[in-house]
Amino acid sequence: MIAGPCSVESETQILEAARLVKEAGAQCLRGGVVKYRSSPYSGWEGLGSTDTESLKRGLALIVKAGREFGMPTVVEILDPGDVPVYEDAGVDCIQVGEPNSKNQALLNRLRTTTLPVIHKRGNSLDTEAYLLWVERMMTGGKENVILCERGIASATRYTRNTLDVGSIAAFHYQLSGLPVAVDASHGTGIRDLVHPATLAGIMAGASVVLVEAHPNPLIAKSDGFQGLFPEQLRALVRAARETWELRRRLDREYQPSAVLERGYMARMQADRERLFRS
Numbered sequence: 001m002i003a004g005p006c007s008v009e010s011e012t013q014i015l016e017a018a019r020l021v022k023e024a025g026a027q028c029l030r031g032g033v034v035k036y037r038s039s040p041y042s043g044w045e046g047l048g049s050t051d052t053e054s055l056k057r058g059l060a061l062i063v064k065a066g067r068e069f070g071m072p073t074v075v076e077i078l079d080p081g082d083v084p085v086y087e088d089a090g091v092d093c094i095q096v097g098e099p100n101s102k103n104q105a106l107l108n109r110l111r112t113t114t115l116p117v118i119h120k121r122g123n124s125l126d127t128e129a130y131l132l133w134v135e136r137m138m139t140g141g142k143e144n145v146i147l148c149e150r151g152i153a154s155a156t157r158y159t160r161n162t163l164d165v166g167s168i169a170a171f172h173y174q175l176s177g178l179p180v181a182v183d184a185s186h187g188t189g190i191r192d193l194v195h196p197a198t199l200a201g202i203m204a205g206a207s208v209v210l211v212e213a214h215p216n217p218l219i220a221k222s223d224g225f226q227g228l229f230p231e232q233l234r235a236l237v238r239a240a241r242e243t244w245e246l247r248r249r250l251d252r253e254y255q256p257s258a259v260l261e262r263g264y265m266a267r268m269q270a271d272r273e274r275l276f277r278s
Helices: 011-024 054-068 080-089 104-112 127-138 164-173 184-188 191-204 230-253 255-267 268-278
Strands: 001-006 028-030 072-077 093-094 117-120 145-149 180-183 208-212
Touching: 001 011, 011 028, 011 054, 011 230, 028 054, 054 072, 054 080, 054 145, 072 080, 093 104, 093 184, 104 127, 117 127, 127 145, 145 164, 145 208, 164 180, 164 191, 180 184, 180 191, 184 191, 184 208, 191 208, 191 230, 208 230, 255 268
Parallel strands: 001 028, 001 208, 028 072, 072 093, 093 117, 117 145, 145 180, 180 208
Antiparallel strands: none
16 A cells, blocks of 8 residues: 655645545655656746756655655656756655656666666556556666556546556456556545446556545645545545455456366367257
């Protein structure tokens, strides 16, 4: 469980957010210091958006909050040139956000960092194209990478994106040996849908949860509409643990087709004659 606000807004805010994340039972603290914005009129771009010194100060705040409450930190990166800054600041995990899912320069640079990387699927990438962009980071031998499903573009307009639980299952059961995360905050964009959509993602194969939560999401500077209230985060952590245990038990009933097909192929001719004989 990786939880925290969309962005680091102040020292007081991130410390209080870290406390509520820890008390809820999540294991890692997330928060953005530089925020990607598709429009120059969107407003808040993060404490670290001005220059390298502001970036360092912002990273220092979330690292301090994480260490104070004994949690590793997960922070999104935008610029390949900033990788050493994140490493030196003591960030524990780098997140590649959806807008940078195809940032060739950034992904190439991340090949050489020892930090684990969570790579969020681009909302226009099909499953195979997404994995190829992930593999770009791994061609030099890097293995500590986590896939992340955070929703794709579709015809629906009610939710922010369409959370593709089918691809979570495909990543986990068929296409990859990497761990899979589900981010229902971005996948739905509606805080009341984050709880059920997260549980669906876990049942589909996710073993990591990313979720946005804020001490008071009604005054959050970014994406407050999808951030959970502290009470909702506590409930989600409890439910996610129970769902994870349920999936572990039910996974014993999962039967891959490849295990069964050999026997059925051996009797195909006999079955044709038996089943289709007029």
